[in-house]
Amino acid sequence: MAYKIAIIVGSLRKDSLNRKVARSICGLRGDNLDCSMIEIGDLPLYNQDLDGDPPEQWVRFRQQIAAADGILFCSPEYNRGIPGVLKNAIDVGSRPYGQSVFDKKPAAIVTASPGSIGGFGSNHQIRQAAVFLNMPVMQQPEAYLGHVSDGSFDESGCLKDGPLKDLVGVLAHAFHDWVDMIHRSRAALAEDSAHAAQTKDKEHA
Ligand SMILES: Cc1cc2nc3c(=O)[nH]c(=O)nc-3n(C[C@H](O)[C@H](O)[C@H](O)COP(=O)(O)O)c2cc1C
Numbered sequence: 001m002a003y004k005i006a007i008i009v010g011s012l013r014k015d016s017l018n019r020k021v022a023r024s025i026c027g028l029r030g031d032n033l034d035c036s037m038i039e040i041g042d043l044p045l046y047n048q049d050l051d052g053d054p055p056e057q058w059v060r061f062r063q064q065i066a067a068a069d070g071i072l073f074c075s076p077e078y079n080r081g082i083p084g085v086l087k088n089a090i091d092v093g094s095r096p097y098g099q100s101v102f103d104k105k106p107a108a109i110v111t112a113s114p115g116s117i118g119g120f121g122s123n124h125q126i127r128q129a130a131v132f133l134n135m136p137v138m139q140q141p142e143a144y145l146g147h148v149s150d151g152s153f154d155e156s157g158c159l160k161d162g163p164l165k166d167l168v169g170v171l172a173h174a175f176h177d178w179v180d181m182i183h184r185s186r187a188a189l190a191e192d193s194a195h196a197a198q199t200k201d202k203e204h205a
Pocket of ligand 1: 011012015017076080113114115116117118119
């Protein structure tokens with residue numbers, strides 16, 4: 001069974017390197033990850049006053065995230081932090097209070113940059129939000145992809161053979177295994193609880 005993965009790219013740029021990296025992760029694990037790019041550029045800025053009558057774009061975004069088995073964040077770093085457009089999407093999905101669509105969704109965070117530190121600052125700001133939102137985030141391998149450029153990809157936007165593609169392949173496999181482990185563990189726990197409840201019922205019968 002392929003897991004449904006919602007990909008959120010923190011760049012609106014047409015030729016975004018991060019979007020291409022996201023596509024490569026899906027391409028390398030296409031048999032087990034059923035990926036959809038979730039667009040965030042049209043989301044009105046989060047405003048708590050609108051919680052009672054939310055814009056249709058918020059509703060659409062929340063439904064798309066709710067339907068996913070896992071979330072893949074691929075984002076640039078802007079001024080050593082999380083791009084505003086991505087932070088807005090996270091805020092939109094996190095509300096109304098108590099109804100966050102991110103709750104318990106397994107996630108991975110990948111940041112790519114032409115710079116040498118691979119968006120480390122942005123990566124950890126996304127991770128910080130994910131901790132608060134109760135998302136189990138894949139710990140390893142960490143994915144600060146540095147020195148990424150247009151030259152890292154071929155004309156069709158796929159990663160060229162080399163160390164970056166190898167690393168992204170490792171990431172893709174690790175993310176699948178992470179999502180799989182979380183969902184299998186939850187299913188096993190639910191089965192155990194159902195079994196325990198049945199046993200208790202029989203004892204009281
Ligand atoms: C507003 C802005 C701020 C940026 N700040 C950083 C930064 O802090 N660290 C970094 O590595 N690159 C920074 N960059 C360069 C981006 O990494 C580069 O433009 C990258 O290609 C953006 O990702 P994308 O290709 O997915 O759009 C910045 C770019 C912009 C437009």
